[in-house]
Amino acid sequence: MTTTTETASDCKIVTFTLGKQTFGIDMGALIEIREWDEPTPLPNVPTFIKGVTNLRGNVIPVVGLAERLGWEPSAIHARSCVLVVSIAGKQAGFLVDEVNDIVAINRSEIQPAPEVETIEASVIDGLVRITTRAKDGTRDENGTMVLLLDLEALSLTRHLDLAA
Amino acid sequence: MSDELDEIQAIFFEECTEGLTTAEQGLSAMQAGDVSAETIAGVFRAVHSIKGGAGAFGHADLTAFAHKFENVLDEVRAGKIAPTPGVVKVMLSSFDVLSDHVETAKGLAPRPNDAAALAALEKVLADKGAADESGAAPAPAPAPVIEAAPAPAVAEDEFGFTPVAFSLDDFDAPAAPAADAASWTIRFKPSRAALANASEPMLLIRELETLGATIESVDVSDVPPLRDLDPEDAYFTWVLSMPGDVPRNDIDDCFDFVAPDSLIEITRNEVEAPAPAFIPVPVIEATAPEAALEDLIPFVPVMATIEDLTAQVQQVVADLAATPMTPTPAPAPVESAAPKPASEASQTIRVDLAKLDLLLNLVGELVIRNSILADRLSPADRQRVELPELARLTRQIQDNVMSLRAQPIKQAFSRVPRMLRDLSAETGKQIELETVGETTEVDKGVIEKIGDPLTHMIRNAADHGLESTEERLAAGKSPVGTIKLSAEQKGARIFVRVQDNGRGINRERVKAKAIEKGIISPDAVLSNEEIDQLICAPGFSTAETISNISGRGVGMDVVRSNVEALGGRVEIHSVPGEGTTFTMILPLTLAILDGMIVRLASQRFVLPLAHVLETVQPEPGQVKRTSPDTEVIDMRGEYVPVKRATEIFGLNDDRLVEDSLVVIVESEHGKVGLVVDTIDDRREVVIKSLDQNLHPIRGLGGATILGDGSIALILDIEALVASTSRYTPKGLAA
Numbered sequence: 001m002t003t004t005t006e007t008a009s010d011c012k013i014v015t016f017t018l019g020k021q022t023f024g025i026d027m028g029a030l031i032e033i034r035e036w037d038e039p040t041p042l043p044n045v046p047t048f049i050k051g052v053t054n055l056r057g058n059v060i061p062v063v064g065l066a067e068r069l070g071w072e073p074s075a076i077h078a079r080s081c082v083l084v085v086s087i088a089g090k091q092a093g094f095l096v097d098e099v100n101d102i103v104a105i106n107r108s109e110i111q112p113a114p115e116v117e118t119i120e121a122s123v124i125d126g127l128v129r130i131t132t133r134a135k136d137g138t139r140d141e142n143g144t145m146v147l148l149l150d151l152e153a154l155s156l157t158r159h160l161d162l163a164a
Numbered sequence: 165m166s167d168e169l170d171e172i173q174a175i176f177f178e179e180c181t182e183g184l185t186t187a188e189q190g191l192s193a194m195q196a197g198d199v200s201a202e203t204i205a206g207v208f209r210a211v212h213s214i215k216g217g218a219g220a221f222g223h224a225d226l227t228a229f230a231h232k233f234e235n236v237l238d239e240v241r242a243g244k245i246a247p248t249p250g251v252v253k254v255m256l257s258s259f260d261v262l263s264d265h266v267e268t269a270k271g272l273a274p275r276p277n278d279a280a281a282l283a284a285l286e287k288v289l290a291d292k293g294a295a296d297e298s299g300a301a302p303a304p305a306p307a308p309v310i311e312a313a314p315a316p317a318v319a320e321d322e323f324g325f326t327p328v329a330f331s332l333d334d335f336d337a338p339a340a341p342a343a344d345a346a347s348w349t350i351r352f353k354p355s356r357a358a359l360a361n362a363s364e365p366m367l368l369i370r371e372l373e374t375l376g377a378t379i380e381s382v383d384v385s386d387v388p389p390l391r392d393l394d395p396e397d398a399y400f401t402w403v404l405s406m407p408g409d410v411p412r413n414d415i416d417d418c419f420d421f422v423a424p425d426s427l428i429e430i431t432r433n434e435v436e437a438p439a440p441a442f443i444p445v446p447v448i449e450a451t452a453p454e455a456a457l458e459d460l461i462p463f464v465p466v467m468a469t470i471e472d473l474t475a476q477v478q479q480v481v482a483d484l485a486a487t488p489m490t491p492t493p494a495p496a497p498v499e500s501a502a503p504k505p506a507s508e509a510s511q512t513i514r515v516d517l518a519k520l521d522l523l524l525n526l527v528g529e530l531v532i533r534n535s536i537l538a539d540r541l542s543p544a545d546r547q548r549v550e551l552p553e554l555a556r557l558t559r560q561i562q563d564n565v566m567s568l569r570a571q572p573i574k575q576a577f578s579r580v581p582r583m584l585r586d587l588s589a590e591t592g593k594q595i596e597l598e599t600v601g602e603t604t605e606v607d608k609g610v611i612e613k614i615g616d617p618l619t620h621m622i623r624n625a626a627d628h629g630l631e632s633t634e635e636r637l638a639a640g641k642s643p644v645g646t647i648k649l650s651a652e653q654k655g656a657r658i659f660v661r662v663q664d665n666g667r668g669i670n671r672e673r674v675k676a677k678a679i680e681k682g683i684i685s686p687d688a689v690l691s692n693e694e695i696d697q698l699i700c701a702p703g704f705s706t707a708e709t710i711s712n713i714s715g716r717g718v719g720m721d722v723v724r725s726n727v728e729a730l731g732g733r734v735e736i737h738s739v740p741g742e743g744t745t746f747t748m749i750l751p752l753t754l755a756i757l758d759g760m761i762v763r764l765a766s767q768r769f770v771l772p773l774a775h776v777l778e779t780v781q782p783e784p785g786q787v788k789r790t791s792p793d794t795e796v797i798d799m800r801g802e803y804v805p806v807k808r809a810t811e812i813f814g815l816n817d818d819r820l821v822e823d824s825l826v827v828i829v830e831s832e833h834g835k836v837g838l839v840v841d842t843i844d845d846r847r848e849v850v851i852k853s854l855d856q857n858l859h860p861i862r863g864l865g866g867a868t869i870l871g872d873g874s875i876a877l878i879l880d881i882e883a884l885v886a887s888t889s890r891y892t893p894k895g896l897a898a
Contacts, residue, residue, distance in 0.1 A: 040767070040867070040875040040876070042877065043864070044861055044862055045861060052854070054874065058856070058857065059856070059857065059866075059867045060857045060858075061858040090858075092857060092858075
């Protein structure tokens with residue numbers, strides 16, 4: 001459990017699940033959470049870009065985050081959500097399986113992600129353990145590992161070459 | 165306070181930029197042989213305004229240089245220096261130095277070395293002296309040429325000679341009667357809003373003083389009590405006397421820029437003693453607002469304590485100091501900053517671009533709402549007069565807002581002459597610039613974004629395209645290379661061409677270089693066009709050594725990516741030995757499109773109507789295969805190639821061509837038939853770029869939001885048509 005006093009090293013993250021994994025993104029980047037709505041498909045783009053949708057007059061891409069991260073594509077179900085985030089001034093929607101919670105973490109608790117051999121730079125910023133509330137309100141004292149995503153690394157414009 | 169000054173200074177710099185543009189256009193016209201009085205006066209006015217503003221903001225170097233430049237221009241304007249090509253050349257290089265000075269004043273560049281330019285200007289002035297002596301009109305007083313330079317129209321100088329010393333007869337009016345006994349009395353009451361209108365009365369009085377005027381009296385009776393005093397209003401009335409030998413015209417000229425509601429009375433007294441209309445007060449040296457205020461205080465019936473009053477005065481003085489036109493301590497007489505001569509009828513207003521864009525967005529939404537409304541109404545209601553009327557009005561508003569953003573492409577072209585002069589000096593090549601179609605109007609957004617690509621293209625043409633003088637002579641060409649810059653509108657596209665008559669693209673070398681750089685494989689078989697396109701590949705540069713001008717291997721790559729980001733394309737056409745033409749094909753506007761809503765594999769797309777020629781429902785057998793991958797449609801005997809967008813986009817579509825429609829579109833590559841499922845509608849759509857949140861996608865010109873809030877993708881016809889016939893080399897398709 002993190003301290004409740006707000007200090008400079010505190011930050012809030014939004015946790016969500018993709019398959020069996022729990023991920024987190026910085027709350028500051030989140031614009032809104034929307035229900036899944038089939039986007040307009042785009043031609044000639046990587047399959048993880050599901051298409052574009054209308055966010056109050058803005059055309060924003062919707063990304064299958066699971067596929068983007070190399071997991072099995074998410075199946076659409078009743079709790080499927082789109083997290084609309086702002087990355088370097090650009091807006092994008094990420095399809096996730098379920099949004100869990102907003103939790104405060106202390107930056108000092110973030111552990112580096114293990115080095116993985118992938119073609120691109122790691123999109124995992126670090127790992128952090130959080131205690132989660134179970135459905136009955138009791139605490140799971142073992143906690144859950146949250147993979148913190150590096151949104152900058154997920155920026156879609158990095159894939160200009162792939163997309164063309 | 166300083167923020168406010170900065171803001172005003174920013175306006176000054178904006179005006180500088182405009183002034184420089186005007187001056188350059190005028191000078192270019194003079195270079196091309198147009199030496200009409202109007203052109204010369206235009207250049208003079210522009211330089212003069214820059215000088216005036218520069219003085220007000222204390223940019224001494226800029227002021228000094230502009231002043232010298234202005235002197236020459238003034239002499240040219242007065243017909244005392246003939247605008248020979250040599251003189252125009254000096255003026256052009258002086259213009260360049262002036263531009264540099266403006267940059268310096270902005271704090272963007274170190275102070276330019278203007279010694280050479282100043283010397284050249286001096287020489288022109290001195291030569292004029294010689295010409296004058298040989299002239300028919302003998303100057304009655306052998307005054308030094310430069311001191312006599314201030315011309316009648318705008319007599320200003322910074323040489324600090326006293327008014328009394330300046331008693332020469334005017335050059336333009338040698339017949340003016342030298343009536344020593346007579347004098348002028350000038351009564352001047354500036355408009356209340358004079359300061360707000362940037363016509364600082366004090367500067368005008370200084371100007372009169374340089375003509376020899378002295379202040380007889382100042383009427384302060386209109387000054388209100390201090391509490392009611394607006395420090396930015398003008399309240400004084402001046403009475404000045406002017407020696408009688410000053411021509412009336414010169415006095416009138418001083419009042420050229422004065423607001424029309426000012427009171428100006430100029431009377432000629434045959435008796436020497438001027439008759440002051442008011443109680444004479446000691447001559448107020450209105451050099452600083454503080455001084456004026458101190459004189460003013462005794463007249464003010466205030467009940468406040470001295471401390472109170474002092475505090476108020478301090479406040480007022482502070483306010484005055486904050487007003488834009490507070491003169492600087494430097495003895496730089498500044499004329500009113502009114503940049504427009506009274507004769508010019510067209511009036512302009514400066515608008516924040518963001519406001520214009522907001523208006524454009526709102527009009528865009530209005531268009532959408534209009535469409536929705538039309539959808540909601542019953543067919544009978546749709547026919548009523550109100551709806552078509554509303555649609556027509558909406559369209560007119562839209563057209564007008566669009567035209568507000570349209571600017572002549574001249575703005576983008578204007579920096580080219582300067583650039584070429586520099587390039588010519590650096591490379592030692594003789595370059596002649598030819599511009600065509602610079603009045604073509606393009607959306608401001610497009611103009612802003614083609615600056616960089618244009619710069620690269622021009623540099624490329626001057627550095628790589630054109631040969632050295634020796635090479636040209638050896639090849640039997642004229643020693644002067646020509647770069648032709650042209651713009652024209654074709655349909656909804658703007659074509660901007662940079663054409664040189666140089667050596668053309670050395671395809672062997674380009675190919676070798678591309679192989680060396682690993683851009684293409686050694687065994688690649690490429691057509692000439694494909695080789696030419698390699699120039700735009702990232703990291704490509706054929707220059708043997710990296711020159712100062714181009715050759716860093718980023719230029720043409722940048723051109724292509726910039727142009728494509730605008731939804732345009734770059735085409736290269738080269739003939740060895742004859743030259744190369746780079747063409748930027750750009751969209752006319754970035755905002756609104758007249759489109760046809762079509763379906764491809766049931767998904768809605770927008771097809772820009774500007775491209776559509778006709779639509780046919782093919783008869784069985786009308787569409788024929790010419791190879792496993794290519795088809796043509798028989799259009800009344802003409803075979804038009806057919807493209808299936810569904811294939812290009814990888815959409816599943818097993819619809820028979822007979823059940824589809826073929827839309828014949830006009831493209832850069834001629835007529836092409838596009839196979840679509842159906843046509844839903846025709847409407848105007850607001851273009852939302854995909855790269856705002858994603859990146860450009862080949863084949864798509866953007867997206868739009870339809871009346872029901874859903875998204876339809878906009879087809880880029882040119883890219884679709886080109887998608888299979890061009891851009892074949894891998895790696896170029898990025």
